[in-house]
Amino acid sequence: MAILVYLLGFIAIPALIFYYHHAKYRRDYPLTLEMYLAQHPECKTDNGYKCSGCGSKSLRNLGYGGAEAKRRMISCNHCAKRLYRVEN
Numbered sequence: 723m724a725i726l727v728y729l730l731g732f733i734a735i736p737a738l739i740f741y742y743h744h745a746k747y748r749r750d751y752p753l754t755l756e757m758y759l760a761q762h763p764e765c766k767t768d769n770g771y772k773c774s775g776c777g778s779k780s781l782r783n784l785g786y787g788g789a790e791a792k793r794r795m796i797s798c799n800h801c802a803k804r805l806y807r808v809e810n
């Protein structure tokens with residue numbers, strides 16, 4: 723019985739929580755940079771990328787779950803459109 727509690731509490735529930743957050747991250751930012759540029763090739767410029775919504779080059783790069791997070795969310799600083807994700 724104790725092993726079941728251990729498995730549930732320390733493995734299954736954290737795995738579900740991790741899966742939920744990962745799924746939400748991918749739902750909020752469905753495109754990778756490659757997919758984004760395939761859909762919006764005009765958004766690649768000589769010195770970076772720009773927003774497909776308003777054309778602004780000012781992009782916001784925030785960590786998902788903290789400033790140092792490896793999963794990054796790239797959105798537009800001007801119109802707040804969610805552009806793509808970067809997973810290092």
Ligand SMILES: [Zn+2]
Nearest residue numbers: 773776798801
């Ligand atoms: Zn924009």
